Amino acid sequence: MHPSADELYQLVRKRLPRISLGTVYRNLEILSELGEIQKLELSGSLKRYDGHPHRHYHIRCVGCDTVADAPIAPLAQLEDELYHTTVFEIIGHNLEFTGLCPACSREQEKAS
Amino acid sequence: MHPSADELYQLVRKRLPRISLGTVYRNLEILSELGEIQKLELSGSLKRYDGHPHRHYHIRCVGCDTVADAPIAPLAQLEDELYHTTVFEIIGHNLEFTGLCPACSREQEKAS
């Protein structure tokens, strides 16, 4: 699960019908600052939240915007390549894959 | 230069004072669909446009949001690693670095 704030809001609302979307955003922000969860700022999409705070990559379906963990280890040495070739002081990197989830892949088939 | 739509608007306006921001957006969209330019959807930032349509990575300053080309070759084989380990049909990937540009790096020094 890599829910957006609104998806989470809909879920939480079943238990806490009076909660507001603003509170969901606020608490997600706090949790990610504490390092309990991870805020995913995926390119060209709304923010999503990941319960696993450890570093890992993601793959996003361009059809339905579903996000899944990418089964590939973090590339720690990637940043080393830049140390002597850029004037920037490197802080980190983000790698994301795009693709089609099985359902959207099937849709695509049908349409062609 | 990796200008945002608004930065480009400010520039173009010097030559075409009557142009509107909407027109800038519309034409940037057309140009990127034609493959003449590249639309950069960097995570956690507004869209930026790159005059070079070929694939390359970028590094973004977390201080001032400046974007520069990352001097590293595209990692074509990256996607291969996923072919047998994900149920997604892989389309592509995006790698972006974060860091501090020289100016913001100096600011940081001063503050500490």
Next chain:
DNA sequence: TTATATGCAAATGATTTGCGTAGTC
């Protein structure tokens, strides 16, 4: 004159924020 591009302003959608109140110690 017919199609296309434009200006302008309003709409959109995700996210953030101000403020007054409710809940907690």
Next chain:
DNA sequence: GACTACGCAAATCATTTGCATATAA
């Protein structure tokens, strides 16, 4: 009573869109 978290609604900001007009083929 004081502090914090909350609900609610409005504000924000980048981007998109509708529509009437201007421009061009």
